[in-house]
Amino acid sequence: MYNFMVQAYATYKGLFYWLSWMSYTTNIFGGPIVAVITYSILGQFAFSMEAARYYGLGIILNQMAFVIISGITQAYTYDRELGTISFFYTTPANRLVNYLSRPLFHLPNGLLVFGTGLTTLWLLLGIDFGIMNWPAFILAVLIAAFSVAAFSQLLGIFTIIIRDWTHAMVVSTGILFIFTGMIIPVESFPPALQGFAGVLPITNALSAIRSAISGTASSAIYISILREAIVGIVYLTIGFLGFVFFEKVAKRNGTLERDEI
Amino acid sequence: MINAIGAAFIQQWKEVASSLMNIVYFIGAIPTAIVLAWVAKNSGNSEVLTYLLVGGPLINMWNSVIFRTGWSLSGEMSGRTLDFTLVSRTPLMLAMWGKSLAQLVYGIPTWITSLVTMLLFIRQIPSVADYPSLVVSVILIMVGLSVFSLFMSPLMVLVGGRAGFFNIFMGLGVMISGFMFPIDRLPYGLMVIARLLPTSWAMSGVWQSITGYDSYWSVLFAWGACLLTSVLILFFTYLMFRAVEKRIRVTGILGRY
Numbered sequence: 001m002y003n004f005m006v007q008a009y010a011t012y013k014g015l016f017y018w019l020s021w022m023s024y025t026t027n028i029f030g031g032p033i034v035a036v037i038t039y040s041i042l043g044q045f046a047f048s049m050e051a052a053r054y055y056g057l058g059i060i061l062n063q064m065a066f067v068i069i070s071g072i073t074q075a076y077t078y079d080r081e082l083g084t085i086s087f088f089y090t091t092p093a094n095r096l097v098n099y100l101s102r103p104l105f106h107l108p109n110g111l112l113v114f115g116t117g118l119t120t121l122w123l124l125l126g127i128d129f130g131i132m133n134w135p136a137f138i139l140a141v142l143i144a145a146f147s148v149a150a151f152s153q154l155l156g157i158f159t160i161i162i163r164d165w166t167h168a169m170v171v172s173t174g175i176l177f178i179f180t181g182m183i184i185p186v187e188s189f190p191p192a193l194q195g196f197a198g199v200l201p202i203t204n205a206l207s208a209i210r211s212a213i214s215g216t217a218s219s220a221i222y223i224s225i226l227r228e229a230i231v232g233i234v235y236l237t238i239g240f241l242g243f244v245f246f247e248k249v250a251k252r253n254g255t256l257e258r259d260e261i
Numbered sequence: 262m263i264n265a266i267g268a269a270f271i272q273q274w275k276e277v278a279s280s281l282m283n284i285v286y287f288i289g290a291i292p293t294a295i296v297l298a299w300v301a302k303n304s305g306n307s308e309v310l311t312y313l314l315v316g317g318p319l320i321n322m323w324n325s326v327i328f329r330t331g332w333s334l335s336g337e338m339s340g341r342t343l344d345f346t347l348v349s350r351t352p353l354m355l356a357m358w359g360k361s362l363a364q365l366v367y368g369i370p371t372w373i374t375s376l377v378t379m380l381l382f383i384r385q386i387p388s389v390a391d392y393p394s395l396v397v398s399v400i401l402i403m404v405g406l407s408v409f410s411l412f413m414s415p416l417m418v419l420v421g422g423r424a425g426f427f428n429i430f431m432g433l434g435v436m437i438s439g440f441m442f443p444i445d446r447l448p449y450g451l452m453v454i455a456r457l458l459p460t461s462w463a464m465s466g467v468w469q470s471i472t473g474y475d476s477y478w479s480v481l482f483a484w485g486a487c488l489l490t491s492v493l494i495l496f497f498t499y500l501m502f503r504a505v506e507k508r509i510r511v512t513g514i515l516g517r518y
Contacts, residue, residue, distance in 0.1 A: 026429035045442035046304040174292030
């Protein structure tokens with residue numbers, strides 16, 4: 001457990017470049033506030049107050065994904081760029097412990113973003129917390145953060161290889177923005193794309209969060225939450241296999257350079 | 262003066278155009294364009310559709326130009342090329358302006374990518390009441406964008422901006438420029454702040470050219486306010502460049518302080 005915490009802290013403190021107060025506060029607090037206001041007003045402008053709430057909630061998840069994906073993937077890239085991952089490969093450290101430790105401190109950031117966004121939405125448009133299904137709501141938010149982190153872990157492997165996290169972040173957050181129901185309802189896609197949306201992180205959790213806010217009974221929501229958890233576990237597993245495989249390939253070729261590989 | 266701006270433009274152009282990294286701006290434009298196209302198409306309101314068709318592509322252009330120009334002075338400092346600009350007779354602001362223009366021109370493919378994506382999804386002819394005033398308003402948006410991106414360049418250095426710092430300016434700028442909705446939809450406090458940006462005035466011109474207007478004076482007022490705020494921002498930018506130069510010369514360390 002001690003090693004787990006040390007590795008979690010070291011990767012977060014050393015490899016997350018948004019930790020200056022200026023970058024941290026603007027991304028964790030400023031960004032969600034601005035995004036929620038922008039997309040809520042867009043919903044009002046194009047449709048109605050109901051659309052404003054729908055977009056506002058969707059964009060909160062978008063911001064949460066942005067912060068978690070950016071944080072985790074940049075840590076992988078800098079681990080590669082700064083050469084620290086080479087030292088890690090020479091140690092007998094438990095790979096699974098290291099892998100699981102990496103997203104630990106990024107999860108609270110995602111939850112802070114969600115809290116900031118939800119508070120903004122409540123102040124801007126009002127949310128009836130009285131009818132909300134709180135246990136399902138809290139569970140859905142936690143699982144959403146977990147599945148986004150798991151997805152980021154998988155992306156992180158690619159960012160080690162290509163040595164650039166911004167491409168991975170832009171492409172992945174773009175796909176999530178279109179397909180997970182943040183703005184465009186999933187039901188409006190053809191069946192094949194709805195299936196694709198179902199295996200992306202956020203889709204099921206967002207559906208559960210929307211249902212929980214409107215006070216839907218738990219049994220229906222928990223199925224969505226369970227799906228989201230399964231999606232997260234699958235991404236985490238594939239990511240770990242990729243993490244171990246990349247190390248093996250790098251050691252076999254004697255280099256981290258992808259040109260050599 | 263023209264030569265100095267031209268040389269800075271070419272230098273910056275060669276730098277950005279040779280970097281494969283910048284392809285991310287083109288790719289990144291597509292998802293937002295698709296989502297906004299969906300909103301525009303399903304709104305059932307031709308004015309909303311046209312407004313989003315004009316404003317949507319500008320979002321990505323804004324983000325890429327503000328981000329890259331904003332980092333440019335910091336980049337010059339860390340890359341040790343600022344030293345040569347400081348010992349030359351060319352004012353620092355002029356050289357950086359040439360660079361910001363290069364960034365603006367390089368942002369045009371992002372704008373086109375976004376616009377084509379939106380048109381492919383919408384498949385409708387947008388309705389505009391007055392095309393000439395729309396064209397003038399869009400040109401003024403480019404002027405405002407160029408001026409504001411230049412403003413960000415010394416600001417980034419003076420406040421000691423770090424990685425990730427720009428994200429808030431990109432989002433905030435999109436909101437108060439009114440690229441997604443006319444800024445009279447904003448809460449009053451934000452609307453006052455928005456009026457400090459030339460792009461918000463130019464977007465008012467866009468809205469009027471789409472919906473039509475009773476008097477030409479109202480559009481002229483928006484354009485005039487856009488130009489006036491541009492001049493004011495340029496003035497503050499000049500002061501900030503002087504502050505940057507002074508700080509560097511006072512410390513006696515050229516490339517960093």
